[in-house]
Amino acid sequence: DIQLTQSPSSLSASVGDRVTVSCQASQDIGGKLNWYQQKPGKAPRLLIYDAANLQAGVPSRFSGSGSGTSYVLSISSLQPEDIATYYCQQCDDFPYTFGQGTKLEI
Amino acid sequence: QVQLLQSGPTVKRPGASVKISCETSGYSFSNHFIQWVRQAPGQGLEWMGLINPTGAGTAYDSTIYAHKFKGRISMTRDMSRNTVYMELSSLRSDDTAVYFCARGEVRFDPWGQGTMVTVSS
Secondary structure (H helix, E strand, C coil): CHHHHHHHEECCCCCCCEEEEEECCCCCCCCCCCEEECCCCCEEEEECCCCEEEECCCCCEEEEEEEEEEEEEEEEECCHHEEEEEEEEEECCCCCCCCCCCCCCC | CCEECCCCEEEEECCCEEEEEEEEECCHHHHHCEEEECCCCCCCEEEEEEEEECCCCCCCCCCCCCCHHHCCEEEEECCCCEEEEEEEEECCCHCEEEEEEEEECCCCCCCCCEEEECHHH
């Protein structure tokens, strides 16, 4: 199975900060990497697909980059409503797997 | 708009089975895969498997399950109701979790609201 390792596991930042979350895959996943945001008690929400494509309706302060085994989610200017846990997910091979999550706090 | 509506919370005894429904609306049911993901209390997301509502024109079978659940998981669909079902048998306490369905083959959007399954004696 492909392992995804996110770093950091938790992150404290201030409103307006630029924030980055990393996701490292145990093998090349060819850019087939998605990012989700999950707020407490809610279902996850797709933010970024195929490593760098912004899902419709997602604010442009969110962006994704990366290739091969290394990927990054960036938030250009942190807003209070961005408080959530963020997960990466690979869809290159079965079983699809998720990273362990990064909890973002202000 | 596209919606996935799941059945309500349930409590089961160890060893029992649970069947969760995911009723879809707002799109062509046959054109999109449905995935199932679960989340134990305070834990991360765990992929369980997928179902292709038609099973046609794909490179693989109509269902694919994570190895961890093989032998005790089943995903089915009722095309007349635009609904997908996920049944998990031989429940254990560590199956206590919120179970989500989500639309999509390789990117999951949108998601159902989640169904809390509690396994307790």
